[in-house]
Amino acid sequence: MQEAYSLEKEDRTAQRRFSVIAALLLICGLALRVYFLRWHAFVAGDSILYQDIAQNWLHAHIYGLSTDAAPRPTLIRLPGYPTILAALAWAFDRFLNADLGTLRSFVPVLWLQVITDLLTCCLAAGIARRSLGRRAGLAALAMACLCPFTANYTAVPLTETFTLFFLALAFSSLQRWLHSRTTLWIVVLAIALASSILLRPDQGLLAAAILPALFLRSSARPLRARVTPLLLCLALTALPFVPWTVRNYRTFHVFQPLSPKLANDPGEVPPVGFQRWFRTWGIDFSATQDAYWKYPEETVLIEDLPERAFDSPAQRIQTANLLDTAAATHKLNPAVEAGFATLAQHRIATHPFAYYITLPVARLVNMLLHPRTEMLPIAERWWQYRAHPKQTIFAWIYATLNLACFAAAIAGWRKTRRASGVLALSMLAYIVLRCALLLTIDNPEQRYTLEFFPVLIVFASSLFSRSERPS
Known part of the structure; x- marks a missing residue:
């Protein structure tokens, strides 16, 4: 009796210390x-x-872009x-x-992003704690709270912060469903998946990584019991895209449930x-800034292109002439x-x-390991x-620091x-699927691998766990 009381008291003390x-x-x-x-x-642009x-949708009731006359409908986002x-x-x-x-x-959304990112930190810590114990939970919380890469994006009005939140919420909901098999967590999971995809269409990969787990985890159960949570989650995830798809068909007469790859x-x-030619030499973020983002609205300078963009002096002259004509x-x-197109061929x-x-792999490696200074006043050619x-x-x-995050995650996997x-x-499937997708894109940007960090932090937190039961 005395021993049980001592253990309970020790547990309360540890819980207070944790809090x-x-x-x-x-x-x-x-x-x-x-x-x-x-x-x-x-x-940002x-x-x-x-x-x-957002303004045209709110005030003109048109989901579209401003023009000199009236807003025109769009589906690029x-x-x-x-x-x-x-x-x-x-x-x-x-x-x-007024401004x-x-x-x-953007001040209200920036403050909302700050709060949301701290909630993401708590979700990552919760995943680590339930799987690996209190020490791992605190380690995950420390790494998430003090990660400058994700924190930096709260100061820029872009989709990344909310995407990270719904990604962490999705994995947290999956974890809770795996332990409880409660339908509520399927609903929360579907909300997280749908919200994540509505922010960024490439987050469909998150659903592709998670949905099979709903089926495979129940391998010992009857087929109907295995299929039901999968179909429920799939239906609820797809539901918000029905009105969006109908709207796009009625407005543009195209079947477009997501935004188009080329944003047109x-x-x-x-x-x-131009984009196909860019893929014959583009590797790093400086190439994206100097050429990919500028063409054709801004002048692309031949002097900013690396030597690998040309096979011969004659090809350099040909490229310069094309860029001058575009400018x-x-x-x-x-x-x-x-x-x-001919040059690319x-x-x-x-x-x-x-x-x-070679080039797709080089772009992927660059997105993974490039210094994440794109949102800081650091020179484009930092080297x-x-x-x-x-x-x-x-x-x-x-x-x-970025390399250390990946190394710690690999060690803790x-x-x-x-x-x-x-x-x-x-979690690992999500990283693999996203890397496979990134091998196909034109413009390397390190923000495309920012979604890895909640997963990397959970993996790395296991290095700090003891051989205790999760609590």
Whole structure:
């Protein structure tokens, strides 16, 4: 009796200690995000696009983009983030309307992103604690709260912060369903999956990684019992896309349940020739900034392109002529597009292995290991030490920290697998599927691998767990 009382008292003490440390870590996490909000907040190009759609939807009742006349309908962005912006614009109408397009007009959503990201930290910590114990839970909370890469994105009005939240909520809901088999967690899981996809269409990979677990985990049960939760989750996840698909068909006469890969409305011609040529040499984020994002609206300078973009001096001259012609109007030119398509065809024929294997892998590695300084005032070519030594040193520190996150996750994977089973396999499947998708994209951006961090943090937290039962 006395021994049981002592154990209970010790457990209460440990729980109080856990709560105090967790509260301190959340305060530190809040301070880090407030720092980024105060000193490194800015408005990206996509931020203006999302706000424009939200404002037209709210005031003109048209989900579309502004023109000189009336807003025109669009389907290039799913309605997840515009819904958030429209709701906040409605709630803070007086505060926002005077300064649309400025950083001040995004203040409510930025603060909401700060709160949301701290909730993501708690979700990741909860997953680790239930699987690996209190110590792992605190370790996960510390890593999540103090991770500068995810914290940085709370200071920019983009979809990433909310995407991370719904990703963590999805895995947390899966974990709880695996332990309880309660239908409520299937509903929460479906809400998380649908919300995640409504923010970013590539999050359909999250559903692809999670849904099989609902079926496979019940292998010893009758087929109907195994299929029912899977079909329920699938139906609830797909439900929000029905009105969106119907709207797109009625407005544009196309079947488009998600946003198009090339972000073009029906009738718009994307720069396919230029993009295919870009894939014959583009590897790092500087290439995306110098060429991919600029063409054709801005001038792409031949001096900014690396030597691997040309096979010969004659090809360099040909490329320069195409870029000069495009810069004359800053509009899509069919002749220039045909020229880039021909150039790309020749380069692919000359270097097929590089185009189909080496370059896609190089882009993926760059997105995984590139210093995550894209949202900071760090030089685009951060590696040029003589031009900016302090920024180069900072970038290498960031790169080392990023590499340490991946290394810790790899080291902790086996222990997480033993403790979490199907949940850990679903997390790993998500990373593998996303890497496979990233091998196919044109423009390397390290933010495309930001979604890995909640998973990496859970894996890495197992390094701090004892051989105790999860609590």
